[in-house]
Amino acid sequence: MNQNEYFVVLDDAQAHTCRYYQGLHHVDAIKAADLSRVDVLLQQGWAQGLQVVLWQSYDFGWELMYGGHRAEMYLLWFERCEVVADDAPHLPWLQHTTVPTGIAALHNQVAEVEYLQHIDAIHAAITRGDVYQINYTNAWTGEVYGEPCRLYARLRARQQVPYGVLAHLPPEVNEGAAWHLGFSPELFLHLQADGHIMTKPMKGTAPLLGDGRDAERAEALRSDAKNRAENVMIVDLLRNDLGKLAVAGGVSVPQAFEVQAFGSVWQMTSTVLAQMRPETTVADIIQAAFPCGSITGAPKRMATQVI
Numbered sequence: 001m002n003q004n005e006y007f008v009v010l011d012d013a014q015a016h017t018c019r020y021y022q023g024l025h026h027v028d029a030i031k032a033a034d035l036s037r038v039d040v041l042l043q044q045g046w047a048q049g050l051q052v053v054l055w056q057s058y059d060f061g062w063e064l065m066y067g068g069h070r071a072e073m074y075l076l077w078f079e080r081c082e083v084v085a086d087d088a089p090h091l092p093w094l095q096h097t098t099v100p101t102g103i104a105a106l107h108n109q110v111a112e113v114e115y116l117q118h119i120d121a122i123h124a125a126i127t128r129g130d131v132y133q134i135n136y137t138n139a140w141t142g143e144v145y146g147e148p149c150r151l152y153a154r155l156r157a158r159q160q161v162p163y164g165v166l167a168h169l170p171p172e173v174n175e176g177a178a179w180h181l182g183f184s185p186e187l188f189l190h191l192q193a194d195g196h197i198m199t200k201p202m203k204g205t206a207p208l209l210g211d212g213r214d215a216e217r218a219e220a221l222r223s224d225a226k227n228r229a230e231n232v233m234i235v236d237l238l239r240n241d242l243g244k245l246a247v248a249g250g251v252s253v254p255q256a257f258e259v260q261a262f263g264s265v266w267q268m269t270s271t272v273l274a275q276m277r278p279e280t281t282v283a284d285i286i287q288a289a290f291p292c293g294s295i296t297g298a299p300k301r302m303a304t305q306v307i
Contacts, residue, residue, distance in 0.1 A: 008053045008076065009092065011164035013156060016086045023079030025050055027173060029072045032063035039281045041075055051081035055173060061291030062304055074173050092166060093153040101146025101154065110138040125306050133233050134297040134306055148179040159263040161185045185262035188292050197245065197274050199238050201294040203231040204268030208261055218259045218266045227268060228257060235270045237293035237300060242274035244288040250275035
């Protein structure tokens, strides 16, 4: 394995900056039952002057709550990390190529009959009072042709998000896939130097059409009772999650129902802020907050069971 061929770019297309991790040094794998190891391994890697990216699947969150030994969290240790503008010519997706690239034959892996059965089951769970919100998603598959970096460039041009990722990784780390292309508008956690931790859950969407009525749609989204209720549910969930880490009275919501443009849609977010206790560890944070409630549902433990 040539470690130099692997990299991760964490891409903020809205701020026009990237963190470009290169020179994979080694990988630490951690099972949910051994989560407490993460802080020791972080200290060891940082003592060597290495840079780290945490890489974990959604399934890792299930095992944090219910136990299991299949999913792992990975610490990807790189020899260097550059913070560069998103037009830096050596970024992988800016390498010039004329190879045709795209996605073909996209199809939903869930048939219509099965999809409707899933929705009925979710409605039944809500009716019983088991949950009051489920984030239901399903996978699409297709055929990719051409070069992954060029595909990332094409997708990035259409969806300018603050949390993009282009990664080339050992397949055993990335569920069998060598490449990962991601585009998210949502902040999960931001650990701040003053001991605060911030999250910005996103619930509520409206189209951006460029027809002169976008501002009207943004205001309608901000004031819509259904979307505000959905947003409040997740804000309350994340207040509870961060409350497990915070000093007494240390959780606040400084900004609620903020509507922002992301690519072709308006999205409504709220900001939850917590002052962490001084003894808080990285393992504590992952245990309390992962998986994120806004991509799960509420209450989170029961929502994961329904999903």
